Amino acid sequence: KNFPPGPRPVPVFGNLLQLNLKNPLDDLKKLAERYGKVFSLYIGSRPAVVVSGVQAMKEALVTRSVEFAGRPQGLMINDITNNKGVVMVNYGSYWKEQRRFALMMLRNFGMGKQSMEERILGEISHIISHLEKNAGKTTDPQTLFHKAASNIICSVLFGTRYEHDDEFLKLIIRIFTENSKMANGPWSMAYDSLPWLRGFPLPFRKAFQNMETMKKFTADLVAQHQKTRIPGDPRDFVDSYLDELEKRGDDGSSFSERQLVYFLLDLHFAGTDTTSNGLLTAFLYLTTHPDVQERCQREIDVVLGEKEQASYEDRHRMPYVQAMIHEVQRVADTVPLSVFHATTKDTQLMGYDIPKGTLIIPNLSSVLNEESQWKFPHDFNPENFLNQQGEFVKPEAFMPFSAGPRMCLGEGLARMELFLVLVTLLRRFQFVWPEDGGVPDYTLVFGITQTPKPYRMGIRLRGTQRG
Numbered sequence: 001k002n003f004p005p006g007p008r009p010v011p012v013f014g015n016l017l018q019l020n021l022k023n024p025l026d027d028l029k030k031l032a033e034r035y036g037k038v039f040s041l042y043i044g045s046r047p048a049v050v051v052s053g054v055q056a057m058k059e060a061l062v063t064r065s066v067e068f069a070g071r072p073q074g075l076m077i078n079d080i081t082n083n084k085g086v087v088m089v090n091y092g093s094y095w096k097e098q099r100r101f102a103l104m105m106l107r108n109f110g111m112g113k114q115s116m117e118e119r120i121l122g123e124i125s126h127i128i129s130h131l132e133k134n135a136g137k138t139t140d141p142q143t144l145f146h147k148a149a150s151n152i153i154c155s156v157l158f159g160t161r162y163e164h165d166d167e168f169l170k171l172i173i174r175i176f177t178e179n180s181k182m183a184n185g186p187w188s189m190a191y192d193s194l195p196w197l198r199g200f201p202l203p204f205r206k207a208f209q210n211m212e213t214m215k216k217f218t219a220d221l222v223a224q225h226q227k228t229r230i231p232g233d234p235r236d237f238v239d240s241y242l243d244e245l246e247k248r249g250d251d252g253s254s255f256s257e258r259q260l261v262y263f264l265l266d267l268h269f270a271g272t273d274t275t276s277n278g279l280l281t282a283f284l285y286l287t288t289h290p291d292v293q294e295r296c297q298r299e300i301d302v303v304l305g306e307k308e309q310a311s312y313e314d315r316h317r318m319p320y321v322q323a324m325i326h327e328v329q330r331v332a333d334t335v336p337l338s339v340f341h342a343t344t345k346d347t348q349l350m351g352y353d354i355p356k357g358t359l360i361i362p363n364l365s366s367v368l369n370e371e372s373q374w375k376f377p378h379d380f381n382p383e384n385f386l387n388q389q390g391e392f393v394k395p396e397a398f399m400p401f402s403a404g405p406r407m408c409l410g411e412g413l414a415r416m417e418l419f420l421v422l423v424t425l426l427r428r429f430q431f432v433w434p435e436d437g438g439v440p441d442y443t444l445v446f447g448i449t450q451t452p453k454p455y456r457m458g459i460r461l462r463g464t465q466r467g
């Protein structure tokens, strides 16, 4: 009663057969136009509520924050992560403790501080070598930024990085990108809605196998740390966690070595297939909008002058670059349906009643593209983030990291990476759309994270700029 309206479900499948499961975003948009910003859907027999537009999103995630801060249980993604880690852990003290620890660690290892900048700048030097080798030619950036993002988060977590041609790094990237497309694709929907299918050797098995490979690799790294660590003198996240574990002993808290492995997997995955897709999107648009690229380069040249390297602080003096990066994130629409939420108690949203435990789908994509919220909702235009005086402004509908207590915990790291990579590379190179590149295709490949279609870009060294 008073549950949000929605299309009529059929037995067993619910509304799944009415959606394009390879990419349901257009269907969700049409359903929101028909039933409203808060409407219901059935995934098999499981009721779900889709939240669209900034007003409903803020009421759910910010105003009623705790009531909407749960995670659904019993889905493929829960089975893959064994209800451990942080991303899929339900709202409660276990999740709070682990999340708090992760935030503290990211700060200690330089979140917002110099040392994180050094890690990022160090990794950028490897991107630069790759691009320099390809100066005057074209290159396919498909995995370049994934490798860099994986290395940056690996340096925080494990104190290691891998050469870009390392076969193991390539395997990590393949696994993460495959799983991010499978995690909310057609086979995971089949797994979620038809439990009797789960035992069959169907394509969703691949996601579990991938997870096993990553689990083994991660557990090995933890074991190596156990052998080489000096208690009280942590080198990285793993050492700090092991210190914490020792300190707590058997206090019945959420800390355990098994939890650590899933925690590391969550952070490694979440830190790899997100920022990288933002960067891929950035270069797709910068190569095809040379006017935007040149305006950024002019601003970068003036602000950095003779400075050896860019620093994150410089962003305050680069309103246009900031606007460009935010606009990139808006059109990149990297995590379109967020991570699914669940209600933690009986609650209400926009006047409807929603029972405890209902699956909530926050359609962040609908907010980033909401016509009433943006000056140029359908174009790539940094003016979306500039006021009349040319100052940088951030509209409230800018929510690529979601909002509320579950909001992305890597936002600070991601923003620092985006800024430093883009500024450093734009200072040193000019990026061009190849003459034989055809008509650019901006359509994104759907998944938990969205990715631009493969493209090539031409690399030219710029004049005398440092970088």
Ligand code: HEM
Pocket (backbone or CB within 6 Å): 086, 087, 088, 099, 153, 266, 267, 270, 271, 272, 274, 275, 278, 334, 335, 338, 339, 340, 341, 364, 400, 401, 402, 403, 405, 406, 407, 408, 409, 410, 411, 413, 414
């Ligand atoms: C541009 C890059 C990124 C984007 C767009 C992004 C976006 C998101 C979104 C939409 C969520 C779901 C929030 C919710 O459920 O309401 C999320 C969660 C999360 N992100 Fe990110 N993210 C990015 C980068 C990162 C990085 C670099 C890390 C690594 C530390 C990270 C770690 C996480 C974690 C651990 C969660 C789960 C938080 C929780 O459940 O409490 N993310 N992210």
